Amino acid sequence: MIRSLFDLPDGLLYFAGHSLGPAPKLARARLLETVDAHWGARQVRSWTEADWMGLAERIGGHIADLVGARANEVMVADSVSVNLFKLIAAVCAIRPKRSEILVEADDFPTDAYVAASAAAALGKTVVLAPRQGLAARLNHDTAVVITSHVHYRSAHAQNMQALNSQAALVDAPVIWDLSHSVGAMGVELAAHGAQLAVGCGYKYLSGGPGAPAFIYVSQDMQRQLRNPIAGWMGSADPFAFRQNYVPRAGAAAFASGTPPILSLIALEAAVEVIAAAAPDKLQEQARENGQAFIDAIAPHEAQLGLTRVSPIISAERGAHVAYRHAFAPAIVKALEAESVIGDSRPPDLMRFGFAPLYVTAADARAGAAALLRVLRSGIYRDKRFAA
Amino acid sequence: MIRSLFDLPDGLLYFAGHSLGPAPKLARARLLETVDAHWGARQVRSWTEADWMGLAERIGGHIADLVGARANEVMVADSVSVNLFKLIAAVCAIRPKRSEILVEADDFPTDAYVAASAAAALGKTVVLAPRQGLAARLNHDTAVVITSHVHYRSAHAQNMQALNSQAALVDAPVIWDLSHSVGAMGVELAAHGAQLAVGCGYKYLSGGPGAPAFIYVSQDMQRQLRNPIAGWMGSADPFAFRQNYVPRAGAAAFASGTPPILSLIALEAAVEVIAAAAPDKLQEQARENGQAFIDAIAPHEAQLGLTRVSPIISAERGAHVAYRHAFAPAIVKALEAESVIGDSRPPDLMRFGFAPLYVTAADARAGAAALLRVLRSGIYRDKRFAA
Secondary structure, eight states: OOGGGBOOOTTOEEOOTTTOOOOBHHHHHHHHHIIIIIIIHHGGGHHHHTOGGGHHHHHHHHHHHHHTOOGGGEEEOSOHHHHHHHHHHHHHHHOTTOOEEEEETTSOHHHHHHHHHHHHHHTOEEEEEOGGGHHHHOOTTEEEEEEESBOTTTOBBOOHHHHHHHHHHTTOOEEEEOTTTTTTSOOOTTTTTOOEEEEOSSSTTOOOTTOOOEEEEOHHHHTTOOOSSOOGGGBSOGGGOOSSOOBOSGGGGGOOSOOOHHHHHHHHHHHHHHHTSOGGGHHHHHHHHHHHHHHHHGGGTGGGTOEEOSOSSGGGBOSEEEEEOTTHHHHHHHHHTTTEEOEEETTTEEEEEOOTTTOOHHHHHHHHHHHHHHHHHTGGGSGGGOO | OOGGGEEOOTTOEEOOTTTOOOEEHHHHHHHHHIIIIIIIHHGGGHHHHTOGGGHHHHHHHHHHHHHTOOGGGEEEOSOHHHHHHHHHHHHHHHOTTOOEEEEETTSOHHHHHHHHHHHHHHTOEEEEEOGGGHHHHOOTTEEEEEEESBOTTTOBBOOHHHHHHHHHHTTOOEEEEOTTTTTTSOOOTTTTTOOEEEEOSSSTTOOOTTOOOEEEEOHHHHTTOOOSSOOGGGBSOGGGOOSSOOBOSGGGGGOOSOOOHHHHHHHHHHHHHHHTSOGGGHHHHHHHHHHHHHHHHGGGTGGGTOEEOSOSSGGGBOSEEEEEOTTHHHHHHHHHTTTEEOEEETTTEEEEEOOTTTOOHHHHHHHHHHHHHHHHHTGGGSGGGOO
């Protein structure tokens, strides 16, 4: 618990870290330093003097520690959508005879959107299957599989090792979307046989709104894949301005254009805060928080019209907990009036994220009590909370 | 001349705006507001309350004014590299039988790198030609043409209308890279028949290091092209979380993932500063600056070992001026010691950018005088200026 390191108003129970993590105070300080002492005072010279050139790779090294990867296997670049496209196209290039891109149905929309547009551009076919049915759809025509570790709605945490093993039988790599796990869950990419992954910088990582994403390419895959969007920042020596592309070593070859430095500066501050905060304890705290919330709600669920969507078993759950209720959007607004910030997703889902960095089990219990109060009072039916 | 609106040290002659524009003071103020009052105090609620959702499209509207486009034809997104890839893939999808991607040889490397990797992914062939030879290589197998408006080395400004007309004869759209013209040159995309373009946010636009780029898709092309990296931010209603992709209206359909808001905030401040500064006068001032520099150097060029690379005629030149000299890198360092900031590009090129927003003709003459002093004194041979 390092809540004091974040800019969070006193008394606010912030359960939306699965959507946008709060601002680390260090991010503010670093941004000011960058604008004043680097961009302001030294302008273009800061690319080398402040090592903006090495920033994305350096942050990748920190994130690698959080996801069980080697430092040169993770690069910060672009968005989850763009990185996902790169990996799909790169794998399809080495599986030219395979026609299917197998995608988890009902996953975060961008993943399915990107898969569909990539399939159209590359002459492939998207096959959709629910996460429990992915393994059954694997075959020797499967070029690549796309799924998330923790589901953005249910918080169901998938068994990464099992699916990787099954996909390996048909030699189809899985691209894991870690957006709803990194920074809150234990992720063991190498130990669990993962070859490819993407993830978000602005949820539990708290890197700031729209913070750049990351891309994981295992050393084995680095030997096989080429970046389909080979921009100059993925080249070995950008300032040589060579006409022939020579990729950088490691996952850094999957960078494309110049990264947004101001946003990277905030992300770097955030991952440094996490790195200094016993990251091996994150998952334990997140699960304790989620369980405290679930246990406090459970006896009253049915009576109050709530349906729990998330797994009750901690080991199968990410760091948020989701419920369905016919008035979900209004309930979330009524909770906000009580300084409890969750979110709703159409049509009837509420999510409460229990980021281990700034939420305690006591906070989770206080949040559950607030939810029960709101439901029992019926105040959420007040017209000021209508959509 | 609005130098006072930028954070530039007194006495510094900053001629590197073609590489990284200096910090607008407004960008600092807006970043602090965003970190404190929005991300800090209101967290995830700022997506709607501070209209982060509309930010990229809003900035696109400002940039549209600078490049002679309609507001809904320009979207801010990703990097030049990624946007270029999107346009190449989108055009190739509607020209399935055409095999050639015609690319300007010796242009900014990222353009050729992206063209080559896109060609590999899409099964096309890259054909390279010098900019003067592009028109001659057009044929009915040309799917798309990629070239820059102002060349990053020579500053040669291409006749946009002429090439668009010639390419139209074989029905091949030209993708214009405006990186070295936007914010300093008059660009008339619509009037000159341009259908597609990309451009950089951090050079003359002064949007901050690695600021997001922009993409221009004419209304005519919007009806034909689909974004090959169809992320959720390019969808009509991202927070509906629909499983089927419905594109946003206008060039905004070419957004992909969540944009880096902190970097966008700085870029928005920068384009507002430019919009308030008589943007129709930019090109005139830039040309006057460049001509003042060229005229001051011309009588001494040969004697001092300088070879001018940029066109002497203002109408054929962008906002920077380039020279070759065997000791270019050392000369640039020696100039820096005199508070004159230019840059060098291997092996022997020096560039001096005369951004109209914070450089006057008097500054350009003072810079030329400094260059002549450095060359005449031979101080650049001092070992402290060695590479």
